[in-house]
Amino acid sequence: MKLNRTIVTSLVAVLSLSATFAYAIMIQPFQITYYDSKGKAVGGKTLSCDGKFSSWGKVTAKMYTETLHCKS
Secondary structure: OHHHHHHHHHHHHHHHHHHHHHHHHHOOOEEEEEEOOOOOEEEEEEEOOOOOEEEEEOOOOEEEEEEOOOOO
């Protein structure tokens, strides 16, 4: 019984660390700018390096996506 508890505890710890690492990788700061048919910027979305999300304007099919590189 004690061995099972040790195995389960170890497994939970490993899975928790793995999930935390995977979550950190998935959150990549970015900036998207949406354009109308004339090439004018009409909207955008940003996920900043400090984790803040903002958006404005309209979402269109024409867009430019940029990955932001944050200082460690």
